[in-house]
Amino acid sequence: MTGHLRHPRDPRQAVCGLPADTVTRWETQDPPHTERTCEDCLTLLPDAARRDDYTHPPGDATLIESLRRIVAERQHAKIDGVLVDLWSASVTLAIWDRLTAKHRQRLLTLPSHELILRCVAIYTHVTGGRR
Known part of the structure; x- marks a missing residue:
């Protein structure tokens, strides 16, 4: 044990x-x-x-800018106590850029780690069926 x-x-x-x-x-x-x-x-x-690199309360649209910085710098960062790697940030942005404004607002009501997990789940669902 x-x-x-x-x-x-x-x-x-x-x-x-x-x-x-x-x-x-x-x-x-x-x-x-x-x-x-x-x-x-x-x-x-x-x-x-x-310490956290970025802190974002639910509904804060600057979370997306923080994710864009992670991708631009090609370096993981800590957002609200959760480490976000380059792949998760880039997948979240790929999904985010294709969403309508209505769906973006719905996602912004979630905590940052939940928003990222939802985008990763969408990405997995969309790309998982293709072989």
Whole structure:
């Protein structure tokens, strides 16, 4: 059984993303034992502890500009506590640019990570059927 590290900014989850109620053992030593700690927790800890690059409340249209900066700089960034990679940002923009104004407004009511996940799901649905 491996121990998990508690997320430094969200005590309801482990660094690797597991919800706190499903974690059976927390690693409590500092520094944690590398042979008994979740490898994902150890590798993601520096990025989880770093400050947000961008913060956007739901409904903030500047989220799209932040995603465009991620694509332009070809570098991942942290938006509202979630790391957004280059692929997710570019897929979100590809879907966003093809949506009508009505659908864009509906998506903007969601938190930033949910908006990105919805766009990725649309992209997967649209491209997944072609072989």
